[in-house]
Amino acid sequence: MQLDWPAHYGDPSWFLHDRFGMFIHWGLYSLKAKDEWIMTQDKINKEEYEKLFYQFEADLYEPKKWVKQAKESGMKYIVLTTKHHEGFALWDSAYTEYKITNTPYGKDALKEFVEACREEDMKIGFYHSVIDWHHEHFTIDGLHPAREDEDVKAENRDMKIYQEYLYNQVEELVTQYGKIDYFWFDFSYDDREWSWAKGKGAKDWRSEELEQLILKHQPHMIINNRLGLDRGVYTPEQYQPTEVLMTSDNKKRVWEACQTFNDRWTYNPNNLNMKSAEMIIKLLIDTVSKDGNLLMNFGPTARGNFDEASTKVLEEIADWMTYHSSSIYGAGSSSLRAPQDCRITAKEDRIFIHIFSWPFRTIHLKNFPLDIQYARFLHDHSEVTVKRFDPADLIHHDLPVIAEDEVVLELPVIKPNHLVPVIEIKL
Numbered sequence: 001m002q003l004d005w006p007a008h009y010g011d012p013s014w015f016l017h018d019r020f021g022m023f024i025h026w027g028l029y030s031l032k033a034k035d036e037w038i039m040t041q042d043k044i045n046k047e048e049y050e051k052l053f054y055q056f057e058a059d060l061y062e063p064k065k066w067v068k069q070a071k072e073s074g075m076k077y078i079v080l081t082t083k084h085h086e087g088f089a090l091w092d093s094a095y096t097e098y099k100i101t102n103t104p105y106g107k108d109a110l111k112e113f114v115e116a117c118r119e120e121d122m123k124i125g126f127y128h129s130v131i132d133w134h135h136e137h138f139t140i141d142g143l144h145p146a147r148e149d150e151d152v153k154a155e156n157r158d159m160k161i162y163q164e165y166l167y168n169q170v171e172e173l174v175t176q177y178g179k180i181d182y183f184w185f186d187f188s189y190d191d192r193e194w195s196w197a198k199g200k201g202a203k204d205w206r207s208e209e210l211e212q213l214i215l216k217h218q219p220h221m222i223i224n225n226r227l228g229l230d231r232g233v234y235t236p237e238q239y240q241p242t243e244v245l246m247t248s249d250n251k252k253r254v255w256e257a258c259q260t261f262n263d264r265w266t267y268n269p270n271n272l273n274m275k276s277a278e279m280i281i282k283l284l285i286d287t288v289s290k291d292g293n294l295l296m297n298f299g300p301t302a303r304g305n306f307d308e309a310s311t312k313v314l315e316e317i318a319d320w321m322t323y324h325s326s327s328i329y330g331a332g333s334s335s336l337r338a339p340q341d342c343r344i345t346a347k348e349d350r351i352f353i354h355i356f357s358w359p360f361r362t363i364h365l366k367n368f369p370l371d372i373q374y375a376r377f378l379h380d381h382s383e384v385t386v387k388r389f390d391p392a393d394l395i396h397h398d399l400p401v402i403a404e405d406e407v408v409l410e411l412p413v414i415k416p417n418h419l420v421p422v423i424e425i426k427l
């Protein structure tokens, strides 16, 4: 089936294989420890917000630890915020003083991050917000922190100057940090409108030029779909589609579910809606069963470390991935109907049945047309008994009557001690 993928973008094969990435949101908003949109939620003016800048010590920042944890947890790529809507640059940009090298931390954190990724063969993604609530020429609209400040709204702002700034910073990111694998823009909102302002989209970002700039320097790059050009990696967030995502002309989308550990992207220890490892693993499996990737977000503290809750859940994910990653990497959807309370992923001559709710003794694979060579639990490779229709069974009363196109997998009563047990079927 044809992929919905722009011919001039890089080859997404690695992305479709790797399936599992870590999203990291880290910036001045981490000091507020509430929401990465806090500047606009609380309508904090630029001067007030800049006070955070002088508190950014990041004394526990060790990107090698981030990368090691992500790798152990089975993530194959990391997307890090280079600049979020607040405008603060996580690298030594020549185009602004509002950058990490001028904070008490004083070093180019992005450089350290890419070096740590390369040491571990971790693919690198740069998140970059086209929105900038700090830049003096980013025009005020209904999302801006100064949306109710008549003095700021009366300023003479020239969006062309901001466009140049945006272009120049993206050029720094794709020319000064080596090979980057994935450029992740956020976000276009030209569907929004206020009585006094309109939302911003592709023409406001000069999106086509940004795309050309990136691909000129890094032709292998894959790009997400938030430049407003309606192409690239489709990135639904906080939402699980119910089926394989197709376009109106029946092409398969390249898509990535963006999910957060709790409700938002930044570190917030008081947002207690943290997802369990089981929930996150089921999100991953469900996404791959629909040919998607999972980009799972964790927000380090302002000091630069993953907090205890994040660390614990990442360790639990690591345990499951240690035994079950073969049902994720290189896998995708199957045309077979998943048994009750299960998800199916498939690759080559293998079918993987992920058991979300442990059943009593049997799993029925209905309308299963394929010959099964062997079935086993992934976690310990213990054989799983496969039963097909046998007329002799009709005289037994303690076995399920199996239809001719049905397969029954016989299970132990006790669930194996894994969050989501997986049966691998070799065809």
Ligand code: GLC
Pocket: 025, 036, 037, 186, 187, 237, 258, 265
């Ligand atoms: C949403 C959030 C934004 C976050 C992005 C990442 O747009 O508002 O803060 O960076 O998702 O997916």
